[in-house]
C-alpha cells in the first residue's frame with residue numbers, strides 16, 4: 543500500500559502542528575496539573591473545524607478522510623494527549639456512529655451542532671460490571687410506546703462534563719445477550735441524567751472522565767440509532783475507528799517523548815561529553831524511532847483500509863495493539879535517557895510516560911486486541 547498523504551492531508555497536519563506548538567505544548571503541563579481542558583481551547587478548535595473533521599460537508603463538517611484526521615490527531619496528541627482524546631472520541635466514535643448508522647433525520651438533527659463543536663459527544667458503553675465483556679451491560683431501555691425509558695449507570699465516560707450528546711448502549715431485550723443491545727442518542731440535558739465526580743487519573747488528566755447515571759431518562763423513539771438489537775455490532779464496528787484514533791494518540795505521545803529524549807541526549811553531559819556519544823543511548827534512540835515509524839505505518843494502513851471501505855477489523859486491532867505497546871516502551875526509554883530528571887515533573891517525559899499508559903487500556907485492552915486478532919486469524 544502507498545501511505546503517502548495527499549497535499550491537503552499534509553496541509554491539515556502542518557496546521558495542527560503549528561496549533562499544537564502555539565497552544566498545546568506550552569500549556570499541557572498546566573492542563574495536567576489542573577485536570578481540565580479550558581473552554582477557550584475547545585472553542586478555538588471548534589473554529590478550526592476539528593469537531594467536524596470527518597463529518598460530511600453537507601452536515602457542516604470538513605468531510606475529510608480518517609487518514610487526514612489521523613495526521614492531525616498525532617500532532618494534537620503530541621501537544622496534549624488529554625485534549626486529543628476528546629477530539630478522538632467525538633469524531634471517531636460519536637460523530638462516526640451517527641454518520642454510519644443514524645437515520646437521515648438523526649444526522650440532520652445532531653451532526654451540524656456536533657461538527658460545530660456546540661454539542662460534544664460522549665460514548666457510553668462501559669459499565670461498572672461490563673468492561674471487556676461489554677455485551678453483558680445491564681443498562682436497560684424499556685419500550686413505552688412513543689419513547690424509551692433508559693435506566694443504568696455508565697462508567698469511565700470521556701468528556702462527560704462537556705457533553706451535549708451521549709451515545710448510550712442499552713438492553714432493549716435483556717434475555718437476548720449481545721443481540722439485545724440497542725444504541726440511543728441521548729440529549730445531555732434530559733431529565734434523569736446525573737454526572738459523578740471526575741475520576742482522579744494517572745495520566746491524560748486534561749481529559750474529563752466520570753460516571754454517568756440514567757434514571758428514567760425519556761428518549762424519543764426516533765433517537766434510536768441504527769437497528770433495534772444491533773447496537774453491539776454497531777459498537778464493535780465503530781470501535782475500529784476509535785482504535786485507529788488511539789493508535790495515533792499513542793504515536794503522538796511517543797514521537798513527542800522521543801523528540802524530548804533526543805534533544806536531552808545532546809544537551810546532557812556526563813564523562814565530559816554528551817550522553818548521545820554513548821552507544822547505549824544511540825541504540826535506544828534508533829530502536830525508539832524505528833518502533834514509532836513502524837507504528838505509524840500500521841496506523842495509516844488501518845486508516846486507509848477504512849477510508850477505502852475495505853474490511854479492517856484485524857488491522858485496526860493490530861495497529862492499536864502495536865502502537866500502544868510501542869508508546870509505553872518509547873516513553874519508558876525516554877524517561878531512562880533523562881535519568882533521574884525523567885522522574886521529575888519539570889520534564890515533559892514524566893507526563894508522556896503517564897499519558898501513554900491508558901492507551902493500552904481503553905477502547906479495548908491489549909488483551910482484547912489479541913482476542914480480536916487471534917479470532918480473525920483462526921477463522922481463516
Ligand SMILES: Cc1cc2nc3c(=O)[nH]c(=O)nc-3n(C[C@H](O)[C@H](O)[C@H](O)COP(=O)(O)OP(=O)(O)OC[C@H]3O[C@@H](n4cnc5c(N)ncnc54)[C@H](O)[C@@H]3O)c2cc1C
Nearest residue numbers: 665666667668673674698699700903904905906907909910
Ligand atoms: C481514562 C479512561 C477513559 C475511558 N473512556 C471511555 C469512554 O469514553 N466510554 C466507554 O464506554 N468506556 C471508556 N473507558 C473504559 C475502557 O474502555 C475500559 O476500562 C476497558 O474496556 C476495560 O474494561 P475494564 O476496565 O472493566 O477491565 P476488565 O474488563 O475488568 O479487564 C481487567 C483485565 O482483565 C483482562 N481480561 C478481561 N477479559 C479477558 C479475557 N476474556 N481474556 C483475557 N483477558 C481478559 C483485561 O484485558 C484486563 O487486563 C475508559 C477507560 C479509561 C481508563
